[in-house]
Amino acid sequence: MADALLARIRATADRWRRCPTCGGWWSRRVLEPCWTCPGCASPFRMSARRRIALLVDAGTFVEHDATLRPGDPLRFTDRVPYPTRYEQARARTGLSEAAVLGTAGIGGTRVALVVLDFDFMGGSMGVVVGEKVARGAEIASAERIPLLTVSASGGGRMQEGVLALQQGAKTAAAIRSLRDAGIPYISVLTDPVLGGVHVSFSSAGDVVIAEDGARAGFAGRRVIEQTSGQQLPPEFQSASFLLRHGHVDSVATRPELPRVLRRLVSYAGTRVAPPTVEPAPAPAMPPCDEDIDPWEAVRRVRATHRPRLRHYLDAMFTDVFELHGDRRSGEDPVVFGGFARLHGEAVVVIGHDRITCGPPEGRNNGMTRPSGYRKATRLMVLAARWGLPVVTLVDTPGAHPGAGSERANQSEAIAETMITVAGLATPVVCAVIGEGGSGGALALSIGDRLLMQQNATYSIISPEGCAAILFSDSAKAPDAARALGLRAVDLRRHGVVDEVVAEPPGGAHTDPARAADLLRHALRRHLDELRARPVRTIVAARARRLRALGRDWCLPGDDVTGPVDREGDRRELVR
Known part of the structure; x- marks a missing residue:
C-alpha cells in the first residue's frame, strides 16, 4: 500500500511545476506547449524535444545521428566517474547527448537544426556536441x-x-565554411548560454535572436563578480542588456519565437533571381521644378513635416523585420537596418532614422555614431551572403562629431562601410530622401544607382559650415548653398545622380503617400534592371563607376619645363 501511495504521489507531482520566478504552481497541461508561466510570463526550462516540437512544422523533424555518444578519453573522475555521470544524464533526459541534430521544415522552408538541452550535463559541449554542430x-x-x-x-x-x-x-570553422558558401545561419539564445558554446558558434549567427529571459556571455555572473570584486546590476547579460549593447539582433518572447523564426527563415530561403512579375505602371510624374532656389531646397528638406524614413518604411515596404547591433559594443538607433519586401521581393533596407521634432531618444537628428556604420556594414555583408539586394535611404546632416564617436574610431567605421560596399556581391540602390551631409551620407550612398528626391540635398558640408569657413560669415549660408551645387538637378547634371525622383508639387510633405509611391516605383525599376544581370557584372560595373567619379574634371596642366631644383626645395623646407 505504501508503494502504491508513493507512486501516486510521484505521478501527481510530475503533473505540476513551480515557476522559479514568481513561485506559482501550474499543471503541465496549462504550461504546454510554450512552457511559459501564466502568472508572470517567465519561461520554464525547456527540453530539446519540446523545443523542436514548438518551433518546427508538425511531422517534419527527422533526427540524424541520434545514437552518437562520447568516449572517456581522460578516464575522468570527480565525485563519480564520467561514464557514470553520462549514463545518469542519459537516463534522466532520454537523450544520448546534449545536442539533438536533424532536419525539419519551418514555415515550409527546409532547415538543418541543432538544439541543445541544458538538462543533459548543463548543455555542455564535448566532442559529440561539437561533432553534431559541424555535421549540421x-x-x-x-x-x-x-x-x-x-x-x-x-x-x-x-x-x-x-x-x-x-x-x-571545430564549430567556429564550421560556421566559417557556411559563410564562405553563402549559407544562412540563424542562432537562438535561451537561458543560459556561456563559455565555449557562446565564444564559438552561438554568438556568430548571421542573425542572433535572444529569447526573453535568456542570459548569455563569455563568463558567468558569479565568476565575473568573484574575479572583479564588483557587484553587477541585475540586468547584466540579460536579453535586454544584449540588445542594448548590440550583441543580438532582436529579443522575442517564447510564444513569439515560432513566428519570428518563420519570418527569418523565409528571408534566409530567398535568393536573388531575375524579376518574373511585370511591375505595375509608375504613377504620373509631376514635372521637376529645376528653378527652385538652392536655399529653398535646404529649407524644404529640413522642414519638420517632411516625410522621413519611418514613413517610407510603412508606405513602401511590407513584412519589415528590424535587426539591431554592431555585434561589438553598441546599438545606434540612428541607423535602421533589417529585412523587408519591396513589391513582394526580399531586400535589406538600411537608412537614417532621423527625428526632427519631439524627443530625439538618442537619434541625434540623424547623426550616426560608429556603431551605426558598423551595423550597416554587418547588414550589407549579411545581404550579400543571403543573396538579397540592398536599398539605402539617406537622410543625415552628417556623422556624429562627439568625443565618444572619436574614441570609437568614427573615421574607420565610415571607411570600412565604403570599402565593404565597393565590392559587395549584390545589387545596391541608394536614395537620398532628405539631407545628404558629407561623409555621414557618403557611407550609405555608394552603390550601383544613386537616386535623389527632387528637394533632397547632397553636399560636402552644410551651407552654414561652408559660409563660416569660406565666406567668414555664417549669415551667407544662402549664398553658400547656391555655390555648392547641392540640389538633385545640379548633381544629375554632373553625373553624380542617376535619377531625380519627382515629388508632389510643393514638396513631399504636401502628399506623403504620393511621394512614397513615386520613390517606390523608381527603386523597383532600378532593382529590376540590376537583378537581371549576373552579380559579377554588377560588381565590375560598380568598380568602373567608382573609378570614374570626378575623372572628367581632372584637367591637364601646363608642362613643367626646365630643371627641378629639389635641393633648393629641401633648403627652403629646412629654413
Missing part, C-alpha cells in the same frame, strides 16, 4: 538550406578536457 553545418551546406541552432549551455564539458575545448575551434 555540413548538411546545410550540402543541401544549401539554412542552419538553425538553439543554444542552452553552461560552456565546455570539463570531463573531456582540451578535447572539449577544441570543439570551439
Whole structure:
C-alpha cells in the first residue's frame, strides 16, 4: 500500500511545476506547449524535444545521428566517474547527448537544426556536441538550406578536457565554411548560454535572436563578480542588456519565437533571381521644378513635416523585420537596418532614422555614431551572403562629431562601410530622401544607382559650415548653398545622380503617400534592371563607376619645363 501511495504521489507531482520566478504552481497541461508561466510570463526550462516540437512544422523533424555518444578519453573522475555521470544524464533526459541534430521544415522552408538541452550535463559541449554542430553545418551546406541552432549551455564539458575545448575551434570553422558558401545561419539564445558554446558558434549567427529571459556571455555572473570584486546590476547579460549593447539582433518572447523564426527563415530561403512579375505602371510624374532656389531646397528638406524614413518604411515596404547591433559594443538607433519586401521581393533596407521634432531618444537628428556604420556594414555583408539586394535611404546632416564617436574610431567605421560596399556581391540602390551631409551620407550612398528626391540635398558640408569657413560669415549660408551645387538637378547634371525622383508639387510633405509611391516605383525599376544581370557584372560595373567619379574634371596642366631644383626645395623646407 505504501508503494502504491508513493507512486501516486510521484505521478501527481510530475503533473505540476513551480515557476522559479514568481513561485506559482501550474499543471503541465496549462504550461504546454510554450512552457511559459501564466502568472508572470517567465519561461520554464525547456527540453530539446519540446523545443523542436514548438518551433518546427508538425511531422517534419527527422533526427540524424541520434545514437552518437562520447568516449572517456581522460578516464575522468570527480565525485563519480564520467561514464557514470553520462549514463545518469542519459537516463534522466532520454537523450544520448546534449545536442539533438536533424532536419525539419519551418514555415515550409527546409532547415538543418541543432538544439541543445541544458538538462543533459548543463548543455555542455564535448566532442559529440561539437561533432553534431559541424555535421549540421555540413548538411546545410550540402543541401544549401539554412542552419538553425538553439543554444542552452553552461560552456565546455570539463570531463573531456582540451578535447572539449577544441570543439570551439571545430564549430567556429564550421560556421566559417557556411559563410564562405553563402549559407544562412540563424542562432537562438535561451537561458543560459556561456563559455565555449557562446565564444564559438552561438554568438556568430548571421542573425542572433535572444529569447526573453535568456542570459548569455563569455563568463558567468558569479565568476565575473568573484574575479572583479564588483557587484553587477541585475540586468547584466540579460536579453535586454544584449540588445542594448548590440550583441543580438532582436529579443522575442517564447510564444513569439515560432513566428519570428518563420519570418527569418523565409528571408534566409530567398535568393536573388531575375524579376518574373511585370511591375505595375509608375504613377504620373509631376514635372521637376529645376528653378527652385538652392536655399529653398535646404529649407524644404529640413522642414519638420517632411516625410522621413519611418514613413517610407510603412508606405513602401511590407513584412519589415528590424535587426539591431554592431555585434561589438553598441546599438545606434540612428541607423535602421533589417529585412523587408519591396513589391513582394526580399531586400535589406538600411537608412537614417532621423527625428526632427519631439524627443530625439538618442537619434541625434540623424547623426550616426560608429556603431551605426558598423551595423550597416554587418547588414550589407549579411545581404550579400543571403543573396538579397540592398536599398539605402539617406537622410543625415552628417556623422556624429562627439568625443565618444572619436574614441570609437568614427573615421574607420565610415571607411570600412565604403570599402565593404565597393565590392559587395549584390545589387545596391541608394536614395537620398532628405539631407545628404558629407561623409555621414557618403557611407550609405555608394552603390550601383544613386537616386535623389527632387528637394533632397547632397553636399560636402552644410551651407552654414561652408559660409563660416569660406565666406567668414555664417549669415551667407544662402549664398553658400547656391555655390555648392547641392540640389538633385545640379548633381544629375554632373553625373553624380542617376535619377531625380519627382515629388508632389510643393514638396513631399504636401502628399506623403504620393511621394512614397513615386520613390517606390523608381527603386523597383532600378532593382529590376540590376537583378537581371549576373552579380559579377554588377560588381565590375560598380568598380568602373567608382573609378570614374570626378575623372572628367581632372584637367591637364601646363608642362613643367626646365630643371627641378629639389635641393633648393629641401633648403627652403629646412629654413
